[in-house]
Amino acid sequence: MTYQNIIRGEFISRPNRFIANVLINGQQQVCHVKNTGRCKELLVAGAEVWVEKCSDPARKTAYDLIAVKKGDRLINIDSQAPNKAVAEWLEREKPFGAELKLLREQTYGGSRFDIMLKSDKTDKRIYIEVKGCTLERDGIALFPDAPTERGVKHLRELAECRRNGNGAALFVLVQMSDISYFSPNYETHREFGEVMKEAQRCGVRLMCYDSIVTPDSLTVGKPVEIRL
Structure with a gap:
């Protein structure tokens, strides 16, 4: 974008x-x-x-x-930019399959997820929540930088998506480059990290990428290791 x-x-x-x-x-x-x-x-x-x-x-x-x-x-540090950049990347790379159509801001349960991928031929649906990460310490990306009850709710709803047979993914976009790895910020909000682990156990796909950042653009870059 x-x-x-x-x-x-x-x-x-x-x-x-x-x-x-x-x-x-x-x-x-x-x-x-x-x-x-x-x-x-x-x-x-x-x-x-x-x-x-x-x-x-x-x-x-x-x-x-x-x-x-x-x-x-x-x-x-534009919190609206990751949604746009990730949507562009999904449309271009098609990591979940070429047949899936991308829709923005779709509701499931009590949450509104940033992206939903769906097939016109089947009932397949994949709900994706995007989180932008701007906190870095010693080359390690951390999220969140403040307690986020909303983020915990989203993870729990994503897990519920999986229990009900839908696809679900959390996409963390680190809004910078040259990151060693990503980790939940347990020091700031331990519950978010624990619920992230639980979501993974339920089958939620955890994805993290860094970004190519210029003063006038943000583009999804390379995969980043996730350490829970």
Whole structure:
């Protein structure tokens, strides 16, 4: 997926989880943060960031904060981008079969999953939940960066999908490259990691890939080892 009108800036501060102050072309601007996670290790004063200038004059903020540089890594922090990038990858690579049609935002039980693959010829359905991962420590990708009861619910619903005979997968897209492996963040939310193990035992397919990140694009990259 690609962005338009990308501009380099310097991060100043984050008054709340929705907005950030960024120095752009010598002027301080208020930008929308497209990620409600903590991102404390990323959004530090002086960090090099990239923003997208929006074309809607009615918006309260004229920019969206898209990516940030952490050391040598460029990390996309747009929480909406993984769904789009993964959908593009699934349409292109067809890892579950060429005959399956991709549908977005499909409900099952009490959850709305990001993607459903279905066959027009059979009753085959595969529900896929996409999680974007922006937390990295010593080359290890970790999710979540804050407790996520919603994430636990999604995993339990995916397990229920399998019990009822449907396909189910969790796709973790690490929004950066050069990752050694991925692990649930037990320190932050142990329950998520334990439920992830249970989902795998129920037959939920666990998938993790890194990303090719540029200031104006995010593309699914290489498979990443998952260590539970």
